[in-house]
Amino acid sequence: MATVSNSYDVVGDIAVLRSLSENSSVRTVAAEIMKIRKNVKTVLSQDSKIAGDFRLRSLSYVTGEDRRITRYRESSCLFSVDLEKCYFTPRLSYERLRIYKLVKPGETVVNMFAGIGCFSIIIAKHAKPDLVFSIDINPTAIALMRDNIRFNSLYGKVIPLLGDAEKIVRRRLQGVADRVLMPLPEKALQLLPIAISALKPLGGWIHLYDFQHAAKTEAPIEKTKSIVAEKMSQMGFKFECTFSRIVRSIGPNWYQTVIDMHVLPFSTNLNSDCGYVSMREYQ
Numbered sequence: 001m002a003t004v005s006n007s008y009d010v011v012g013d014i015a016v017l018r019s020l021s022e023n024s025s026v027r028t029v030a031a032e033i034m035k036i037r038k039n040v041k042t043v044l045s046q047d048s049k050i051a052g053d054f055r056l057r058s059l060s061y062v063t064g065e066d067r068r069i070t071r072y073r074e075s076s077c078l079f080s081v082d083l084e085k086c087y088f089t090p091r092l093s094y095e096r097l098r099i100y101k102l103v104k105p106g107e108t109v110v111n112m113f114a115g116i117g118c119f120s121i122i123i124a125k126h127a128k129p130d131l132v133f134s135i136d137i138n139p140t141a142i143a144l145m146r147d148n149i150r151f152n153s154l155y156g157k158v159i160p161l162l163g164d165a166e167k168i169v170r171r172r173l174q175g176v177a178d179r180v181l182m183p184l185p186e187k188a189l190q191l192l193p194i195a196i197s198a199l200k201p202l203g204g205w206i207h208l209y210d211f212q213h214a215a216k217t218e219a220p221i222e223k224t225k226s227i228v229a230e231k232m233s234q235m236g237f238k239f240e241c242t243f244s245r246i247v248r249s250i251g252p253n254w255y256q257t258v259i260d261m262h263v264l265p266f267s268t269n270l271n272s273d274c275g276y277v278s279m280r281e282y283q
Helices: 026-036 090-100 118-126 139-151 165-172 192-198 220-235
Strands: 008-011 014-017 042-046 059-064 069-074 077-082 108-111 131-136 158-162 179-182 204-213 239-251 254-263
Touching (some): 008 090, 026 042, 026 059, 077 139, 090 239, 108 118, 118 131, 118 139, 131 165, 139 158, 165 192, 179 192, 192 204, 220 239, 220 254
Parallel strands (some): 108 131, 131 158, 179 204
Antiparallel strands (some): 008 014, 204 254, 239 254
């Protein structure tokens, strides 16, 4: 089993084969998983890379029950997950745990790329923020997020918002947040100015996830930090990088990184054009 333990994910009672050696048979590995992991009822195979605005992948049936929807538990929270129609990975469980421990009671959080709401719901359940605005462009993800809010008794605490994160923040969430999450590495650097505009004038926190290519002599974290520092300087914002790490390897010389940024009060920056919106319309 050790030879295949890193080549699949288990979400609820579904196992998804991600990558196998050329000598491995899909059905042999699937049978081995179901033999050892007694809770697994379905085995699927990932047949394509994650792609598109909805971050979807092609899955094919291998053995067990032929389905794509399951229930998943993490950090004492329950989630309904559609593995084919929504983006989800259990491999960010440590990050979800790490981030919720940083959130202070009474904060307002904006999650710009929320998916089915895992970051948002775990934060709301355990950190006791005032509100978590939870944005995603995928209608199926938002529908599941609404279910997950109900499962975890967080109605009125997690606010699901369907649409493009950039447009929603520009139109509705300027200057409201103490903390902004950007768990979409493909777009986080591009939309960093939008994330800053969501922060209150007193400044706040941004958790930015990135993909970086790094050769053996390069440090992916330092590459992310350098790009962020250059962008912040161009915008005239001062910040402190309080934490950074490699989240995971995603391919040969490719890495997912995260940095925690404390953006200083706007009075100390060159740009200070951020305003508030009323919370009442979201209650």
